[in-house]
Amino acid sequence: MVTTRDLEAHFEFECRACENGHCRKADVETILSERKGLKEFYEAFKEHIKECKRMTYGQYMFVIDREVLPEAVLWWHNHPEFKETHLSTAVGTDERPLNGKFVYMPFLNVQVEPQNMDENYWVFLKAYMPADDPSFPSVAAKLPAALWIEREVKDLLGFNPVGHPDPRRLILPEDWPEGVYPLRKDMDYRHSPMAEVKTEFKEKPEGTTLVPMGPVHMGIEEPAHFRLFVKGEEIVDVDYRGFYSHRGIEKTGEGRLTYNQVLFLAERICGICGYQHSVSYAMAVERLADVEIPDRARYIRTLMLELERIHNHLLWVGIAAHLVGYDTGFMHAWRIREPVMWLVERLTGNRKQYGMNIVGGVRRDILDYRKEEILKVVKQIREETKKFIDIALNTNTFIKRAEGVGILPYKIAKAYSVLGPTARASGRRIDTRLDQATKTAMAYNEVDFKVPVYKEGDVLARVLVRMDELFESLWIVEQLIDQMPGGDIMVPIGDLPEYEEALGFTEAHRGEVVHYVMTGEKNKVYRWKVRAPTYNNLPAVPEMLKGYHVADAPLIIASIDPCYSCTERVQFVDVETGKVKVLTEAEFNELSIKYRGVF
Amino acid sequence: MAESLSYTEKLKKWNRFEVEKFSKKAPVTTPYPFIDIEKPPEYRGIPHINPEKCIGCGACVNACPPDALILEWDKKRGVKRLTFNAARCIRCHRCVEVCPTGAMEPTNIFEIATDNKEDLVEVVEHKLAYCEECGEYLDFTERQIEYVKAILPKEIIDMYALEDRIGLTQEAKMRKTVEKLRETEGNAYPAFILVKKGGEE
Numbered sequence: 068m069v070t071t072r073d074l075e076a077h078f079e080f081e082c083r084a085c086e087n088g089h090c091r092k093a094d095v096e097t098i099l100s101e102r103k104g105l106k107e108f109y110e111a112f113k114e115h116i117k118e119c120k121r122m123t124y125g126q127y128m129f130v131i132d133r134e135v136l137p138e139a140v141l142w143w144h145n146h147p148e149f150k151e152t153h154l155s156t157a158v159g160t161d162e163r164p165l166n167g168k169f170v171y172m173p174f175l176n177v178q179v180e181p182q183n184m185d186e187n188y189w190v191f192l193k194a195y196m197p198a199d200d201p202s203f204p205s206v207a208a209k210l211p212a213a214l215w216i217e218r219e220v221k222d223l224l225g226f227n228p229v230g231h232p233d234p235r236r237l238i239l240p241e242d243w244p245e246g247v248y249p250l251r252k253d254m255d256y257r258h259s260p261m262a263e264v265k266t267e268f269k270e271k272p273e274g275t276t277l278v279p280m281g282p283v284h285m286g287i288e289e290p291a292h293f294r295l296f297v298k299g300e301e302i303v304d305v306d307y308r309g310f311y312s313h314r315g316i317e318k319t320g321e322g323r324l325t326y327n328q329v330l331f332l333a334e335r336i337c338g339i340c341g342y343q344h345s346v347s348y349a350m351a352v353e354r355l356a357d358v359e360i361p362d363r364a365r366y367i368r369t370l371m372l373e374l375e376r377i378h379n380h381l382l383w384v385g386i387a388a389h390l391v392g393y394d395t396g397f398m399h400a401w402r403i404r405e406p407v408m409w410l411v412e413r414l415t416g417n418r419k420q421y422g423m424n425i426v427g428g429v430r431r432d433i434l435d436y437r438k439e440e441i442l443k444v445v446k447q448i449r450e451e452t453k454k455f456i457d458i459a460l461n462t463n464t465f466i467k468r469a470e471g472v473g474i475l476p477y478k479i480a481k482a483y484s485v486l487g488p489t490a491r492a493s494g495r496r497i498d499t500r501l502d503q504a505t506k507t508a509m510a511y512n513e514v515d516f517k518v519p520v521y522k523e524g525d526v527l528a529r530v531l532v533r534m535d536e537l538f539e540s541l542w543i544v545e546q547l548i549d550q551m552p553g554g555d556i557m558v559p560i561g562d563l564p565e566y567e568e569a570l571g572f573t574e575a576h577r578g579e580v581v582h583y584v585m586t587g588e589k590n591k592v593y594r595w596k597v598r599a600p601t602y603n604n605l606p607a608v609p610e611m612l613k614g615y616h617v618a619d620a621p622l623i624i625a626s627i628d629p630c631y632s633c634t635e636r637v638q639f640v641d642v643e644t645g646k647v648k649v650l651t652e653a654e655f656n657e658l659s660i661k662y663r664g665v666f
Numbered sequence: 667m668a669e670s671l672s673y674t675e676k677l678k679k680w681n682r683f684e685v686e687k688f689s690k691k692a693p694v695t696t697p698y699p700f701i702d703i704e705k706p707p708e709y710r711g712i713p714h715i716n717p718e719k720c721i722g723c724g725a726c727v728n729a730c731p732p733d734a735l736i737l738e739w740d741k742k743r744g745v746k747r748l749t750f751n752a753a754r755c756i757r758c759h760r761c762v763e764v765c766p767t768g769a770m771e772p773t774n775i776f777e778i779a780t781d782n783k784e785d786l787v788e789v790v791e792h793k794l795a796y797c798e799e800c801g802e803y804l805d806f807t808e809r810q811i812e813y814v815k816a817i818l819p820k821e822i823i824d825m826y827a828l829e830d831r832i833g834l835t836q837e838a839k840m841r842k843t844v845e846k847l848r849e850t851e852g853n854a855y856p857a858f859i860l861v862k863k864g865g866e867e
Binding site: 330422430 | 706708709710728729730731732756757758759760763
């Protein structure tokens with residue numbers, strides 16, 4: 068007779084990672100010998116390391132004591148051999164329902180050898196903190212890249228970074244009460260309390276005048292408040308207050324939606340680089356399930372990513388031209404861009420927010436007759452852009468405003484972990500497409516392209532990097548069309564393992580996009596963390612502004628191609644019953660307090 | 667939505683003399699919204715429920731990311747209500763993909779501007795199946811049961827046994843199994859355990 072135990076054993080989850088030979092719990096010696104540098108780190112921090120684990124291909128986790136976190140982060144960041152290693156971001160998790168502890172986990176993009184995706188890896192430094200004392204020593208004083216990261220976990224989870232040089236509020240609104248932490252698991256996602264408004268701006272330095280810029284940027288029409296402290300015309304110091312479009316996306320994704328639904332929410336984080344977010348998230352979940360997606364799906368994803376990069380770079384160069392007062396350039400750049408949008412609409416069904424992805428592959432196939440169309444558009448864009456660049460770079464209006472303005476030296480770029488074209492214009496040779504193992508979700512390992520790097524670090528260099536990249540992207544698209552393999556476009560994923568973590572990443576046109584996913588029970592997401600590239604680039608903007616004129620400020624800010632809604636992620640909409648009822652004033656006030664920020 | 671015209675559709679009915687003037691004077695600018703604009707056939711517009719094909723299974727509701735589709739049971743009236751709200755729809759066409767009968771029909775309508783929110787809501791009501799034994803309504807609709815019968819391979823399934831049980835509630839089914847086993851074996855105790863385990867699975 069069949070017993071229940073037999074049935075349970077039959078239906079028990081079988082770890083696909085173990086079947087494929089990438090068991091997450093292999094022994095320490097095997098894990099440490101896999102990549103260069105891991106053993107060295109283990110020897111240096113031996114007495115503080117509790118556990119080490121391979122999360123998935125090219126992602127390693129060390130569980131270490133919280134006391135040594137700053138030393139460990141700096142050990143990696145300032146490693147003399149791994150030159151371009153940077154602190155990517157950090158995740159704070161409320162793991163009290165699981166083990167009664169909080170978790171703070173910075174992670175680094177380690178570059179053993181530039182552009183070798185089989186050598187480089189990610190290192191996660193996981194530190195547990197007791198529930199009654201969630202504090203950890205801050206590294207921000209020595210490493211400015213951690214400035215925002217530590218302020219974020221302080222706001223959203225109530226961790227205390229001991230010794231942080233600037234512990235002001237970063238993300239939550241000014242009227243949010245003290246001691247209420249939205250990302251803790253005991254808080255309901257519909258709860259939105261209100262308190263007295265309390266603003267914390269930086270003190271004005273002696274002998275300067277305040278020039279407020281914002282809360283809406285004049286060029287990119289997005290909310291961000293810069294406070295420039297000027298002496299005459301020269302900018303001396305800058306204060307930044309943003310996060311006005313914080314939407315609570317991470318909280319909505321956690322536990323409420325299934326893993327395939329979160330994908331569409333991820334795509335809507337940004338109106339510009341939506342597909343990059345979607346691919347990153349899908350990649351993280353595919354890594355967790357340890358499935359290999361079909362080659363054709365990888366190629367289609369890469370194709371769409373590159374088409375997105377092409378039209379985004381054209382969009383940006385248009386805005387840059389507009390900000391320097393060269394409006395003809397703006398009109399032409401956007402005119403050139405439009406055929407890409409039409410092409411994308413024919414390929415996916417929408418101009419933006421393609422809805423092309425599903426965890427495990429893509430939803431629409433690229434039919435053969437479309438290839439002609441893509442090649443035609445690529446050819447047209449190449450010719451027109453060449454002409455446009457030729458004219459723009461010979462226009463004095465453009466050159467005089469962009470050259471030698473907003474210089475970001477290499478050292479500062481590295482200290483702030485600046486990413487993408489902004490970093491490459493300052494001489495950092497990084498590109499996640501080639502640096503990290505993107506080959507499980509994208510096909511960059513099978514195409515040939517160059518990564519343009521400039522050393523000047525000014526606005527003009529950023530323009531040139533982007534334009535060079537645009538031509539490389541056109542070249543990638545042509546190769547992809549040429550090499551496109553046949554076969555399926557998706558594989559089923561099945562069940563996800565419980566409480567495992569993985570990272571998905573792509574190189575958006577602004578820098579590396581990172582999606583960290585920790586699974587929960589029943590195929591839900593327990594913790595989802597999104598880090599858009601602007602999150603790392605924006606703290607470096609004050610450094611770029613110092614010493615230049617107020618008139619240059621809009622251009623310098625726009626030169627990193629900031630995207631505030633990406634950076635600030637996180638609003639939720641609640642389905643209420645359709646009942647209509649006349650409210651008294653008191654009731655109305657109560658409701659408006661309850662649902663403030665919801666609608 | 668099927669009955670009332672959308673705002674932009676109404677606009678197109680207006681007889682505006684500018685339309686002709688536009689086309690002569692400006693070759694590029696179109697007098698939208700007074701005329702239709704070209705949409706590619708691949709464009710994903712708002713979907714629409716075809717009530718004739720819908721069986722009320724709720725596959726679309728499970729797949730819908732923004733909760734634009736909602737399923738409600740009214741056991742008193744014996745009705746299952748599927749509501750589609752175009753105002754919440756993000757036009758991802760997941761519902762179109764997962765629909766087993768093709769009742770979610772894709773369109774390429776994108777103009778949903780309206781002066782009345784109710785224009786955007788589509789409601790489809792299904793009759794729930796009724797269990798004669800317990801006198802209660804099931805969770806399934808009558809059409810779902812019809813559909814199950816139609817797709818099950820007749821060579822493998824014992825259709826008579828299926829007919830016998832498919833319209834019953836879970837409790838009635840269990841009761842029937844117990845009774846049957848009691849008849850055949852004459853001992854209720856082991857049969858009860860078997861049924862309970864079967865119920866858990």
